[in-house]
Amino acid sequence: MAIFSKNAELVKDKSPEFKFKLGSKLKDAVTGFEGICVVRNQWLNNCNQYGLQPETLKDDGGVKDKGWFDEPQLRVVEKEVHKEHRSTGGPAISVNPSNRMS
Numbered sequence: 001m002a003i004f005s006k007n008a009e010l011v012k013d014k015s016p017e018f019k020f021k022l023g024s025k026l027k028d029a030v031t032g033f034e035g036i037c038v039v040r041n042q043w044l045n046n047c048n049q050y051g052l053q054p055e056t057l058k059d060d061g062g063v064k065d066k067g068w069f070d071e072p073q074l075r076v077v078e079k080e081v082h083k084e085h086r087s088t089g090g091p092a093i094s095v096n097p098s099n100r101m102s
Contacts, residue, residue: 016042019071023082026052026074033067036081050074 018040020026027034035052042048048071054064 016046016048018042018048020050020074020076021080023080024076025055025078025081026050026069027077028052028067028069029073029075031067033069034077035067038066047071 020037020040022037022040024037025034026037033052033054035054037050038053039051040048041051049068050071051066051068053066056064058064
């Protein structure tokens with residue numbers, strides 16, 4: 001990641017350091033909200049936030065919304081419940097060639 005200083009020169013910034021891994025089960029110390037960490041981001045002022053996806057569905061079978069929480073108020077319930085998977089992109093081998101984008 002790179003940012004520009006006030007005099008428009010390029011300044012290299014180090015990658016954000018996150019306390020929790022994607023796929024970990026976390027709990028918010030304030031509300032008690034629990035979920036799997038599915039996304040994390042860092043704001044300009046170095047505030048790391050995590051998106052937690054609840055493991056249960058709504059009564060009607062729908063998916064519950066993610067909750068967003070600041071790093072300092074989160075606690076680990078269980079490490080790496082789901083392993084992080086990085087796809088390199090591109091068409092899947094199982095996709096019929098006629099269905100692929102050119």
